[in-house]
Amino acid sequence: MSQSVSESMTDVDSLNARKTYERIAFLYDFLDAPYEIAWKRALRRRVFEGLHGAILDAGVGTGCNFVAYPPGVKAFGCDASAAMLEKARARADKLGQLVELRCSDLTRLDWPDATFDGIVATFVFACIEDHEQAAALSELRRVCKPGGEIRIVDYRLSPRPLVRARQKLMSAWLNGTFAATYTPKTEDYFDQAGLEVIDETFIRSDVLKMIRLRPL
Template identity: 50%
Template sequence: MSYQTYERIAPLYDVLDKAYEVSWKKRLRADVFRGAGGVILDAGCGTGCNIPFYPRDARVVGVDNSPGMLVRARKRALKEEVRADFLEMDLTRTHFPDNHFDAIAATFVFCVLPEELQLPVLREMRRVCKPDGTIRILDYTLSKKAPVRMMMRVVSPWLNFAFAARYTARYETYLPEAGLITVQNRFVMGDVVKLLELKPDAKTVA
């Protein structure tokens, strides 16, 4: 994730993303946390858009590498009266012990990660996830429908400029190498946003 970009847009992020958040993102975020419990990691928590959907009986830790975004996440948690910890960390090298989390969520994180960081982040998620834990990734994918694909390509320069994001993240291709097995892979908005549910591969070592 571009540290400089998110420090720059932290004060404006929620305003820039509000239309998307209100119209469809909120609904999808709820699915990511449905049924989750225990100790949960919100990886790349940003300004805390997932906070309203944190299970109230779980212990949630949100991490991000942007101090500016975390300031807003903490304020949102106070406003929502949600207890959670928010820590500044690099997703490729967190400070958590092995097999620590029952559930890990990453919402619209891989679309802003440089290609070379996607495998390291997946491996780190695998390391800190319990053997019977769950990892859920909600993110964009490039449509196979020609008209939609063309529209996405038109919007891409703005997406990259404003959020350092893109629709072409290839994180799915790295799952086997990261030691992760796909439990569920389904589109949740057209064929442009999908939700993956993963689990650690018992045959691999974190």
């Protein structure tokens, strides 16, 4: 595939994902509320635990992570969807949370090299097409300081037959509503992006994994 065709495919996929979230932004918190109340909210502080300095909430969405930011950090957030960011700004105002929000695609981040001490992406790479994963990871590495840390939290397909069967039944809903999948292949691109795995931990049964990385 030529570079121009590959780039066009990437642009189309980015546009499609952005349109999905532009369309559902006003309903996103309502649609996600059952999961947020049942288990997501309890995990968010664990995901950000120990981070300090300047942190980037990559794919910030409507700002559900705001309540989990450690005290004293300088917080930034980005999302490709302007409508989702509008909801995030309203949430930040309501919470009195100081966070600089920018409309920026993960494959083309709007910050200089080595800006952040910590970067977190929760439920983001499951929404990124396979052929865009390396570019997004490379951008996170680029804006991460040497010695900094990147944390990725996303779904995984369970090896347990009954749980896997349920996930497969839910796949159409997950993809159609949130443009996401239970089978992101993010790990396949760590070496290409210049990232080293520090730790991998399942933080909810065997269906939700947190991967801690650092730039090589």
